[in-house]
Amino acid sequence: MNLSIVIPLLNEAESLPELYQWITRVMEENKFSYEILFIDDGSTDESWKIIYQLSNDDSHVKGIRFQRNFGKSQALHAGFAQAIGDVVITMDADLQDSPDEIPELYQMITQEGYHLVSGWKKKRYDSVIAKNIPSKLFNWAARKTSGVHLNDFNCGLKAYANEVVKNIEVSGEMHRYIPVLAKNEGYTKIGEKVVQHQARKYGTTKFGMSRFINGFLDLITIWFLSKFGKRPMHFFGANGVLMFGIGFVAAAIIGVRKLYKLYLGEPAILVTQDPWFYISLTTMIIGTQLFLAGFLGEMILKNKTSVNRYKITQKSGF
Incomplete structure (x- = not known):
């Protein structure tokens, strides 16, 4: 099969029939063999009813319905697990991503040898203050932190x-950083294509300013995981050695000062009255805790098992 088109969605009943027809037209014009995977992330409108009907009418359409809203990353994870196409396309269901871009994206993977191609919505129709400026700042930080030079990490296409x-x-809220996750797994040929951005036709956006705050927090997480995720002891152990070393030096200072006072015949103060005692005690405790955190991280990593992060209540078309 040429293509699997994975579409996570939440309350997009108005857009789905038009999006389905648009994708179908593009697929038929280019003679692709394909499947369309709609992942309903806990919609409360008529989205699942429409997906179910489409899957009954067209064998190319398949649907997965979550029990509740688990998030876009979990929806993509479920879609990726089911996708069987040689090339997998992801896009949003709100008609802001154009299916007409799919043939060129497909060719960049199959003919130019890219592992991943990300869309770049160079000309946007979003609010400048609410989305454009925070998005530019976010993308700049993501480029600097990850080393993946994309202009638009957030593009769903x-x-x-x-x-x-x-x-x-793909877990948590890491869907923004799939190119970084791919790079960390050795898929380094990552390209970018300028794509058309459509103004939203139906409904309202499901994302607010909080997604940028969460995005920056996730960026810190993925930076840490990319560097130390497979060897947590390298981070915690190194910092544990540093803190324990500071504590040892502080303890040595206490000892030298006491010996020096004894040598001069001066009365030595109590250890607990010396501020270096508390520096030594605190840093040694922190160093020990960091060592323990590193050991626990290594043990968890070696014994972790796969855990489902979402619950599917219905499937259709499979």
Whole structure:
């Protein structure tokens, strides 16, 4: 199969029929063999009813319904697990991503050898203050931190070689950083394509300013995981040694000062009255705790098991 199109969604009933028709037209014009995977992330409107009907009418359409809203990352994870196409396309369901971009994205994967191609909405129709400025700041920070030079990490329109989606773990709110996750797994040929951005036609956006705050927090997390995720002791152990070393030096200072006072015949003060005692005690305790955190991290890493982060209540078309 040429293509799997994975579409996570939340309350997009008005957009779904038009999006389905648009994708179908593009697929038929280009003679692709394809599947469309709609992942309903706990919609409370008629979205699932429409997906269920589409899957009954068209064998190309498949649907997965979550029991409640678990988040876009979990929806993508479920879609990636089911995708069988040689190339996997992700796009949003709000009609702001154009299916007409799919053929060129497909060619960049199959003919130019990219592992992943990310869309770049160079000309946007969003609010400048609410989205554009925070998005530019966010993308700048993501580039500097990750080393992946993309202009638009947040763009939902992306293309992947199938092996990429099968070998990355998308969890939490990490869908923004899939290119970084791919790079960390060795898929380094990452491209970018300027894509058309459509103004929202139906409904309202499901994302507020909080997504940028969460995005920066996730950026710190993924930076840490990319450097120390497989060897937590390298981070915690190194800092534990540093803190314990500071404590040892502080203890040595206490000892030298007491010996020096004894040598001069001066009365030595109590250890607990020396501020260096508390510096030594605190840093040694912190150093020990960091060592323990590193050991626990290594043990968890070696014994971790796969845990489902979402619950599917219904499937259709499979």
